[in-house]
Structures are given as C-alpha cells and as structure tokens.
Amino acid sequence: MEAVIELVSTGDEVLTGLITDTNAGWLSQRLLEQGWQVRRRFTVGDDKADLVELFVQRSHQADLVIVNGGLGPTSDDISAEAMAEAAGVPLELNQHWLEVMQQKYSSRNRVMPQSNSKQAMLPQGAELVDNPVGTACGFAIKLNRATFFFTPGVPSELKKMMDDEMLPRLRRQLGQNGHSQVRRFFLFGLSESGLSDRLDHRQWPAGITLGYRANSPTIELKLIIETEDAANIAAAEAQLLAEVGTHLVARDEMNFTASLGPLLLNKDLVIFEDASGGRLTDTISTITSEFEGHYLAGLPDSAEDLAHWLTRSTRPLTLAIGAEGPQGIPIALLSAQGCQVQTLQMHFRDPLNRRRLLAFAAFDMLRRHLVGETVMVDYDILPCSERFTLPT
Incomplete structure (x- = not known):
C-alpha cells in the first residue's frame, strides 16, 4: 500500500x-x-x-x-x-x-x-x-x-x-523508490483550457493520470505514473505527444542550452525588438552569447513594413519583434527560406506578461527554424491576424 x-x-x-x-x-x-x-x-x-x-x-x-x-x-x-x-x-x-x-x-x-x-x-x-x-x-x-x-x-x-x-x-x-514517477512536458501556445478539451476526454492507460501547471509563458503538462507497465507508459506518452504536436518545447526541465545552443553556433544571429522591451534578448542570452541584440523603439508596426525593413539585413539569420500597431504586433524571422512574418494580437493587460509572451513567441519561431519544424503555427493564446512569407 x-x-x-x-x-x-x-x-x-x-x-x-x-x-x-x-x-x-x-x-x-x-x-x-x-x-x-x-x-x-x-x-x-x-x-x-x-x-x-x-x-x-x-x-x-x-x-x-x-x-x-x-x-x-x-x-x-x-x-x-x-x-x-x-x-x-x-x-x-x-x-x-x-x-x-x-x-x-x-x-x-x-x-x-x-x-x-x-x-x-x-x-x-x-x-x-x-x-x-x-x-x-x-x-x-x-x-x-x-x-x-x-x-x-x-x-x-x-x-x-x-x-x-x-x-x-x-x-x-x-522503500528505495516510490510507486510514482513523473514525466514533464513544457508546451507553448496552447491554453490550459484548450489542453483540457484535447486531453481530459481521452482514455489513459491504467495507473497514469494527467497534471497541469500554468507557468507563463508555458504550460507544464505532467504524466503522473503509478504503474511499472512499460507498454502502458509508452502508450500514454505517445498519445500525449500526438495531441500536443509541435507545441512541445522542452521535456523534464526548461533548459534550452544543451538542445539549441549547439544549433546556434556560427549562425551570426541578430535580434531586433521593440514591443517586447528587451525580453527577447534576455531569453536568447540564457542559451548563447553568440548573437547581436538591439532594443529599438520605433520599429515598423505592420507585418509588411517589418518584413521589408528586415530584408535589408545582410545577415544570414535575423529575428525581429516590431512595434504594436492596429492589427497587433508583427514578429518576423529572416533566413535562407525567406522572411516569415506573422502579426499576433495581444489580449493581456499586464505589461510584463505581454513582453514575456511576445519574446517567447519570437523565440519559438527561431526554435522551430533550428529544429526543422514549421515556423509559423496557430497559438490558442495569441490569435494571428495575418501571416505570410516574403521571398528574399
């Protein structure tokens, strides 16, 4: 017992x-x-x-x-x-x-x-x-x-x-070990209620339950495992990953240094940010020091203008968060695949939370590019008003 x-x-x-x-x-x-x-x-x-x-x-x-x-x-x-x-x-x-x-x-x-x-x-x-x-x-x-x-x-x-x-x-x-173990999954872009709608109605293998923890800007999803049945554990994890898709940004702990740090080596990354107030630079600096960051007031506030402004860059990889405009806040990633830009609408009043979410959304575009995933996806928590790719 x-x-x-x-x-x-x-x-x-x-x-x-x-x-x-x-x-x-x-x-x-x-x-x-x-x-x-x-x-x-x-x-x-x-x-x-x-x-x-x-x-x-x-x-x-x-x-x-x-x-x-x-x-x-x-x-x-x-x-x-x-x-x-x-x-x-x-x-x-x-x-x-x-x-x-x-x-x-x-x-x-x-x-x-x-x-x-x-x-x-x-x-x-x-x-x-x-x-x-x-x-x-x-x-x-x-x-x-x-x-x-x-x-x-x-x-x-x-x-x-x-x-x-x-x-x-x-x-x-x-006893040397308890009967439980926990596998932690950190997700970005999905709301806690949205995850509940996706997952709570599913049948989970015996001895396995779900746990949620909102910790802006991510949601931590836990598989609480009280079984030693390896097949059940593997089935539960596969079912969870099939539901959350590429919104999974980390497992076990929020530490990107080991996974993304090597991918940023020799990338000559440049960052420009306005509405995020320097938060993006802070986020990237926890992973690598090999980038150039600029906090500039007065960046373009429309997706089209930000994309054209960014394509002037001669650097191979550039990430930018523009100013807030009538349609929202544009975020753009310039790479060899073109300039991918989307405008996100912010419905959060708290300034710190707004900057944190903006920075992580831009970071998520960079992360997706580095690991070969689709760069622009729909986020439950950040509605997108426009999205396009401008060829370079």
Missing part, C-alpha cells in the same frame, strides 16, 4: 500571506521526483493549541508528516514544544546539538546568544536530523501511525537537509 505523506507549514507570516510558501511546493515536487506523492498539505499559524490538535489528528491518518518552520530561537517558534505536548513527552536538552551551535558561533568569533539554547530542546525520544547550514536542527519522532520530520523554514537550509539527511532516511522507511 502506498504511504500517505502530508506536509504542514507553520507560522503566522505564512498563514497570512506575508511570506509566500515556496517550501511546500518545492517539497511536493522533490518528493514526487523520488516517486512519492504528497496526499495533503496544511498551514497553521503560531498557535500551540492548533498545532497540537493537528499533530495528534494527523498522527492517526498519515504515515509520514513533514513539518516546516517554527524551529527558530524566538518565542513564536513553538513546533518542538507543540510536538512534545502532542506526544505527551517532555522537552530535553540535546547536548550534542548545543555544542554544535556553540562551535558554529565560535568559528565566527561570536558568542552564542542564550536564546539559541532553545533550539537544542527536542521532544524526548526524538532523533536529531543534522542541519549543516544553520542553527536549527531538524528532528524525527514517531507518534501513533505517523513518523514526523521537523525542518527549518529557511529555504536553503531545508533543501540541504532534505537532500543530504532526509531522503536517505525516507528511502529506508518508504
């Missing part, structure tokens, strides 16, 4: 939204990469009674509970105290961790504040989980059905502890 895994985020600042809870999302994804899917997530403020009630409740329902936050030296850091009360045990001084903290301060020629001693007070019977970065150690403790792991809220400390200390423990407890 698959283990029931839950997350608890603590702190008034997290509960009220003063701090965005990125730790919970990172933990869920990190666990899923190992094959373990989180079943539930909870957020609780700095109220000891609420924490005790939740810990006792979840101890009967979950196999593993990861608690994030509340291990600091101040009076509102009460996770250890609440766990001790939930388990009906006292807090005890962990002499080893007290000495570790004292050594950390001594190595920086500082005297440890007395308040830090609180971070060495752990529930009786708890197993210490080392924190090589900060002063808040983690700890693990069993209560009823569940094993609780307590982790600090500082993201850099959490990530280091998770990879170095907790994952080895979890593999021993839950």
